[in-house]
Amino acid sequence: MDGQTLDAINDWVIEQGLLGLREIDLVDGFCNRLREGGLQIVEVALFFDTLHPVQESEGVFWNIANQNGPVHREFTREEAIRNNHLWRGSPFHYMNENGLSELHIPLVDADRSRFGIIGDLIDRGHTDYFVLMHKLGGKTTIGEIESIYSRWSTSQPGGFSEDDLTALRKLVASLALAIKSASLSQIARSLVEIYLGRDPGRRVLEGRIERGKVETIRTVLWYSDMENYTSLSETMESGRLIAFLNDYADIVISAVHNAGGDILKLVGDGILAIFNHRDQREAARAALQAQADVSRRIAELNLRRSDEGLATTSVYLALHEGEVFYGNVGSDERLDFTVIGPAVNEVCRMAAMCRSVNETALASREFAALAPEEGLKAFHNLGSFQLKGVQEQKALFALRQ
Template sequence: MPVLGLAIKSAQQVDIVRTLGRVYLGRDASEQVLRGRISRGVTERINAVLWYSDLRGSTGISESIGPDEIIPFLNDYAQTVIDAIHHAGGDVLKLIGDGVLAMFWGEDMADARRAALRAEHLFRKNVAALNKRRAAEGRPTTSAYVGLHVGEVFYGNIGSEDRLDFTVVGPTVNEVSRIASMSHSVDRELLASSEFYGGLDAAGRRYLVSTGRYALRGIGRAQDLYTLDPEVDANEPVTGSYERYLAN
């Protein structure tokens, strides 16, 4: 019995460590750390679809509600984002205030792009349901701006000997945050880069339209940015077609 108890306790501790790793580091990052990738500066170059989102008007909302409502407000909307990303197969890398940095990657980058669009579509559904509930409770509601970009990133341990972060770094990370910020200016809840658009299959490109060419702050080149065709929301047959595309 003592030996059996020790075995059960050891198994439970492993499960606890894995759960804590997934919650605090993200699903893939926690597995990498548990496999021993804990050396500072150990990274790999990967191509990934990056997602960056932040809430609309969160500063004003936070200033207008009581202190005890701020954390539930942030948690409600973080849940809608993270659930959508995980359901579509992505990994959440960082929570930055009310911002979320995530990635989708794999051998087929066209599939990774479609997974990111699937997450964005599911996120909008999650937000609609959440806003309906919060409005019924007399609580403030909002949505989020989402930027999507594709490029090479360094993925691994970055930081000091005392504090490491398993995340992605590189120009692509800076660009995706700039793209999400540009959503404020052009009043579009989704903006995707030309790299994201160009790597979609022909069927996927039919659902995105150009919003124009922009020079992003701190980025040395201008590029076309794309958003969902308004027909996707306004025309029921197009909505159904888009959802079938995402489901494949």
């Protein structure tokens, strides 16, 4: 590969990294340009850690024989534990343990037993194998994202030339930097969505972070909690309690998300969400869809737990509609992107009334008015009640199961 071609590929990687091209597209464009420049790679794999509650790492796999382009894979934390023996037997682990940044293994007459992948590559006609590890700066990285690992192989007679290896050393360093940039951008999106909610996270990343900057919206409000959380927290071993709470939260959060809602706050077992649709009637229908989903899945969870002799629960839910302030509230050092206003206080107080009126799901008059005519049959008017901290009495409707 001549110097002009090498510089052109390097410039392309830097430009696309600055523009935020996805990891899979970076690898695809990079590998195709290497081959066009005369470096005859046939198979490539890159691996990089991520910061996510479920995902441990990601990989991009490129193969000249795959006409559909490279494949992107996410590896869960459970997979990482199960495959720990594979990691310990890999060239990457060997390099990590021995402080190596590269490993070159010509495959002609190579020892198949050295690493598991060597025999596989030889059987597929590969002649050379080159592995690189790029450190990402230790304490300056996020979480445990410390290195980007990559492997490169060819089937050309004689394997990689010295010029090929020199080109890979130079160019893959730039690729690793671009991959790091794309990966950190994705991590930022994932984290703000996980900890703030999908819509608040999107708004924060768009730059809506000014303290006190809020907008007034009309929205459908959801507040739910576990029926017997307090008693369970006093009697159940902490590990079992957290597992139970996670099962409950997973049901509610996934149901709300699947119906198009956004989770704004988790307070112990309490979950505050909004359905911020353009059409309030559509928002109400979405909330009822989520409620039905939660009811069904909680029943399934209780059945499984009963069979195992474990404690069960039900969900107390309040549904309301009203005007709220939506945006940044807090101090310069700690902000929360949430909703505030009388309607928020009312929906929380309504959920607390479930115990008093012996109902699991309550709706306000404002919410019930949004239901279509056939939907109104699902509500039973319980009368008006004085909610704690609310001046006027509120009419409450029970949602028939």
